[in-house]
Amino acid sequence: MSKKPKDKQSQILAQLILLNDKIEKQRSFKSVFTTGIIYGIGFFVGSAILATISLGILGPYIAKITWISETYTRGTELK
Numbered sequence: 001m002s003k004k005p006k007d008k009q010s011q012i013l014a015q016l017i018l019l020n021d022k023i024e025k026q027r028s029f030k031s032v033f034t035t036g037i038i039y040g041i042g043f044f045v046g047s048a049i050l051a052t053i054s055l056g057i058l059g060p061y062i063a064k065i066t067w068i069s070e071t072y073t074r075g076t077e078l079k
Contacts, residue, residue, distance in 0.1 A: 025031060063069055
């Protein structure tokens, strides 16, 4: 019976060491920087997709607003 607790303790210690190593890698500057870049690109692409879809759906309704349609026609007359 004395072997099992020591065996379990060594397994737990090995797992803790492994977890500490992984946490150190995740907290490194390179990892944090790479994660930030990936999240930034994802946010940019996702925002662009949502804006395109929403403008595509709401575009005809937005064009009916008078000051928007007047500004658009004034802009096309400048050409």
